[in-house]
Amino acid sequence: MNIRQSISALGAAVTVALAGTSHATELEVTHWWTSGGEAAAVAEFAKAFDATGHKWIDGAIAGSGGTARPIIISRILGGDPMGATQLNHGRQAEELIEEGLLTDLTELAEKEGWKDIVNPSSLLDACTLDGRIYCAPVNIHSAQWLWLSHGAFKEAGVDVPKNWGEFVAAAPKLKEAGLQPLAMGQQGWQQNLAFGTITVAVAGMDAWTEVAVNKNAEVAAGPVYKEVFEAAAAARELAKGSNVQDWNLATNLVITNKAGGQIMGDWAQGEFQVAGQVAGEDYTCLPGLGVNEILDTGGDAFYFPVVKDEETKKAQMELASLLVSPEVQVNFNLKKGSLPVRGDIDLSSANDCMQKGLKILADGNVLPSGDMALSPDSQTQIEDLMAEFWSTDMPAADAQASYAAIIEAAE
Amino acid sequence: MPTDAKRPLRIFNNLSAKIASIPMILTVLVVFVGGTAWTVVHSFTKSKLLPKLNFVGLDQYERLWSTRRWLVSIENLALYGLLSLVFTLIIGFFLAALLDRKIRGEAVFRTIFLYPFALSFIVTGLAWQWILNPDLGVQQVVRDLGWASFELNPLNNPDTVMYGILVAGLWQGTGLIMVIMLAGLRGIDEDIWKAARVDGIGTAKTYLKIIIPMMRPVFVTALVLIASGIIKLYDLVVALTNGGPGLSSEVPAKYVINYMFRAQNLGQGFAASTMMLVSVAIILIPWAYLEFGGRKRG
């Protein structure tokens, strides 16, 4: 009884509070951007949203995959959702949409012509289910980068490689100089990222699409992917002796010239910047390993859970519109170090590596991200396989066979 | 005594006991039985992100038992569990016995042994990662001191990684067991010691023959606490190795949580957790019933 009474008292208090602030709607927004640069980027969203007279209630929860997701989903399932939430776009939200738990943004998107401004268009496809749009993409992150230490190659007495082939050729020199050729954090997702990057570089777009999107197990078991696995096995040799765990510790090996290079996403750039290094002088970035200059277009998007309150609904739409607006896009992405989702804006203040990325996007050399193509379930299985492959002497052929089996079973 | 139950007074009094136990009964029925049944039912479905009742029979279990990661996880848990159980009990009791011997600065020592229990493992795991890292930690220091062939690199070797985790696990878990043992020792009557001394029984023998048998309930508590911690082993592994190198330090709870939330394959996660629960229940319920339900008292 007491509990029930205190709840109704609480409810009354909340109602009063809401009534008092009916013009400015408070919108709780969940996201997992919490480090310095990320927080500064989110602040741009909040600033712009608060300027409309509403109030951004920040619900930051760090740790994308395993940590934030169950919390976000619990809140939505429990009938007590936040006003807006970050989720990786792609197949993650499908079921929430099917259950009718997420708001349809199609009307807004059509009014503002998202189809024409969002570039590459695959970003919007990832937000679309049965022709309806359910999320607002905010940025693009790509994984396919090789980061090289100029200092390490100088010490080894070889030129800084311009592509993966040259890197492999230079590796023995690095070893002779007592350096680690390839830095690699010993965690499944990093090894999987490296594998994915090697795949795109070696197999090229067509074979990749056949496997990742069309789930063609024959191609996965075929000769093109055989080369991929052999290249990965070679990279495994180069990564031997790299004993760190966190990705940024591996990046640090590159920064301190203890390792020749690292395969890591564009977020690694932040580490170089903090260490005061200059792209092109102290380090080089090679998108697509310098072989196939293709980037994936993973990234983040915001979804809006269905709520009952009309004022909140309006505020949700205002926020959605704001997130893709040009000014907010520029301010946010410069702070975040990621690429904007629209092709029609000027980013001349971006640094060397970001410019390279922008050019590739403008040329349209993009893949749908693995997130969009393979289900998280298949991805986890591949991650497990990669974790094993990279840390043992598993023959390339065995790994390929297991890989093909996962693709075969993928939905 | 059980025979008391026949007295009428007992029935009336027992009403209070029954009323007082309502929260427990509700918890057991609604959360533990209800929640477990819910989990088991959903383990026969192909629920992905959200729980749904789209049944697929035993598919999830077939996949589970043909997944290498799951098999490795079970092996690792068996090894870790056995060692952790034995060492935690021994170290916990040993430390408690030392502290119970009228030590100066008992509070300081007790706090030192217990403090790891209070620290979030997200970061202490990192401290251990560094200490056990060959380039940063103890190995380097010892080598700098002149012992060039010294090797301590447990976390990067698939054969030794579970022992590395054990070192950190014991560091975190023994303090609490020590405290429970200490509370148990403090519950033992001073007269017992006096009597033992009068009879000329040595200290070690008094512990082994008299004190430990008297502390049986305390040991049972400690055992359940340690064992449940072992089954739920997750944070420690995530913080230290994240399952690596390769799959060599994967554990079942990590499989469950990864598949539920990261792979978004609830059905698979539930199947794995059902397997864990079933094995626990098979061992535990008969034992618990004998231990707690039998004629034994005190």
Place this chain on the structure above:
Amino acid sequence: MVENVVETDTVPQGPRPRRAFSRTNIMLYGTLIVVALYYLLPLYVMIVTSLKGMPEIRLGNIFSPPLEVTFEPWVKAWSTACTGINCDGLSRGFWNSVRILVPSVFLSIAIASINGYALARWRFKGSELFFSILIVGAFIPYQTMLYPLVIILREIGLMGSLWGLVLVHTVFGMPILTLLFRNYFTAIPEDLHKAARVDGAGFWGIYFRIMLPMSLPIFVVAMILQVTGIWNDFLFGVIYTKPDTYPMTVQLNNIVNSVQGIKEYNVNMAATLLTAAVPLLLYFVSGKLFVRGIAAGAVKG
């Protein structure tokens, strides 16, 4: 740290004291000190790291004392570290954590101690079965219970409220705590119980007048367990609260667990130590209650 000498002097415990420098004593303290060093090593690494600047940490010697001591990371962790757009560090969630902690600890211990007492002294038909199932419950990873709990709380209307959170902590604390109390109460001599019954004391009378006063050490253990567990809880804390009332662990997680951002190890270490301050304080001061048979004497006398 201050040595707590007074307490050990007044309390009789263990075998009779020996001369100060006996061989046993040297071995005793020697062992304790060596073991203590093993326990302290990670703490040392963490404290030293938390007092260094990031450039010094990048140099990589984890054991060396800081060349230049800086308290910057501690200040940052407590009051300026950003978690999302709020840049006021851990301090933001401290009182929220206290507000969650107090009712949760109180309710969970109260219920569990009564359970334990009923199971030890007032059994009824089926009580052992319930208890056995409860013990199995201790082995369930919390995470698998997440969605069923969300559904249960949604149905009883407690989703998103502090009382929902208190309820969850009570439920998950129940197995181990009940076991703890049950086994402790079982060990209290049956004679006391019988004598009280003869004097006409009932269920509650015996609980409050005999069991409670005799059980301080086990209440301390229960408090250590619950305060630590609830204070460090992140998962339930974040699900059942709103951003304004997030507990401190949410900030800790946000400071420490950034995936793609820069990792500031010194701030992470300082934040971890700061978060642990409340349970650590409890561990240290609880010593006063860790004494042998306070009430046992009183009852006998």
